[in-house]
Amino acid sequence: MKEQLQMLIKLQELDSKIRLHDRQxxxxxxxxxxxxxxxxxxxxxxxxxxxxxxxxxxxxxxxxxxxxxxxxxxxxxxxxxxxxxxxxxxxxxxxxxxxxxxxxxxxxxxxxxxxxxxxxxxxxxxxxxxxxxxxxxxxxxxxxxxxxxxxxxxxxxxxxxxxxxxxxxKIPADLLNRYRTLLEKRAGIAVVYVKKEICQGCHMNIPPQLFNQIQKGEQIFTCPHCNRILVPYDESSEGA
Ligand SMILES: [Zn+2]
CATH class of the missing domain: 1.10.287.1490 (Helix Hairpins)
Structure with a gap:
């Protein structure tokens, strides 16, 4: 699951870059x-x-x-x-x-x-x-x-x-579909980090229990406010 989350982050990075290039x-x-x-x-x-x-x-x-x-x-x-x-x-x-x-x-x-x-x-x-x-x-x-x-x-x-x-x-089809749908609905951003219990997509608070589960990185969770896929943030990560 951790590997899938990593791939989703990379995919989001690529999609954001592509989006930026299109705009430019x-x-x-x-x-x-x-x-x-x-x-x-x-x-x-x-x-x-x-x-x-x-x-x-x-x-x-x-x-x-x-x-x-x-x-x-x-x-x-x-x-x-x-x-x-x-x-x-x-x-x-x-x-x-x-x-x-x-x-x-x-x-x-x-x-x-x-x-x-x-x-x-x-x-x-x-x-x-x-x-x-x-x-x-x-x-x-x-x-x-x-x-x-x-x-x-x-x-x-x-x-x-x-x-x-x-x-x-490399990404399972159902997860990719979920990602694509979110990407379309959420202005090109489907995967976001959670920093200090805050969703970096909608900047709302994530409940502590959910936050702890996200930190383990064993399952895919979404933000209860904006539905984006949430990824645990650590110091070595780069902003997605
Ligand atoms: Zn959110």
């Missing part, structure tokens, strides 16, 4: 897609930050061109001053030069503002890029790990199922 085969592709989505999201946020810097620099270059054009304009007007005939014309030229100089002052202010803002943003970007790349690396690693596991799942499953067939041959 269904879940991993969606999980991988979700991670890729997250990576794309981080990339987009970072790109938006980079774009802010690019906009600032584009604006600054435009102001620099405006500044230069205004300077050229002033020179042109000054070049035409000797041709001026009337005082009115002269005043008009001076006023235009004055106006252009004011504009140049304004452009210079705007250039400095953008230079300062760009410096600040560049500093922030350094830190943000570091965080972004670290996060990306972590996610890529997780994605690769899942991809690798997914690749091996079909072969792993084949191996597990072959082992299950071998093991099932």
């Amino acid at each position: 085969e269904a879940l991993f592709p969606a999980e991988i897609e979700k991670i890729q989505h997250e990576i794309d999201g981080h990339a987009e946020v970072f790109q938006q930050e980079v774009a802010k810097l690019e906009t600032l620099e584009k604006e600054r270059r435009q102001r620099e061109r405006d500044l230069e054009a205004a300077g050229e304009q002033i020179k042109k007007i000054q070049g035409r001053l000797p041709e001026v005939k009337t005082n009115k014309e002269y005043q008009a030229f001076l006023s235009e030069i004055e106006h252009l100089k004011e504009k140049m002052d304004q452009y210079e202010v705007e250039i400095i503002e953008r230079l300062d803002a760009a410096d600040k943003l560049r500093e922030e970007l350094k830190e943000k890029e570091k965080v972004y790349l670290e996060e990306k690396e972590k996610l890529e690693a997780r994605k690769a790990e899942l991809g690798e596991k997914l690749k091996h799942l079909p072969d792993d499953l084949k191996g597990l199922k072959a082992r299950r067939i071998d093991l099932e041959k």
Whole structure:
């Protein structure tokens, strides 16, 4: 009987692994897609930050061109001053030069503002890029790990199922039937350990007398609460 209980434990372990593999085969592709989505999201946020810097620099270059054009304009007007005939014309030229100089002052202010803002943003970007790349690396690693596991799942499953067939041959048909029925009714867990008078399937207490009988391992007992097959637990056992 002890041998049969041991085989049932092994069978449960195999079935739990098979169940997990089946679940992973269904879940991993969606999980991988979700991670890729997250990576794309981080990339987009970072790109938006980079774009802010690019906009600032584009604006600054435009102001620099405006500044230069205004300077050229002033020179042109000054070049035409000797041709001026009337005082009115002269005043008009001076006023235009004055106006252009004011504009140049304004452009210079705007250039400095953008230079300062760009410096600040560049500093922030350094830190943000570091965080972004670290996060990306972590996610890529997780994605690769899942991809690798997914690749091996079909072969792993084949191996597990072959082992299950071998093991099932050694278990008496009626016991195996009982196990299969329980497995279906009890969410894939038919055999559980009893630890400290507690069923590890439903976490309810096992009456002391029944517990003592289970510990002997001479007969197959089931949990009075969840009907699962109960196996005595000792320190050398592994969780089923
Ligand atoms: Zn139970």
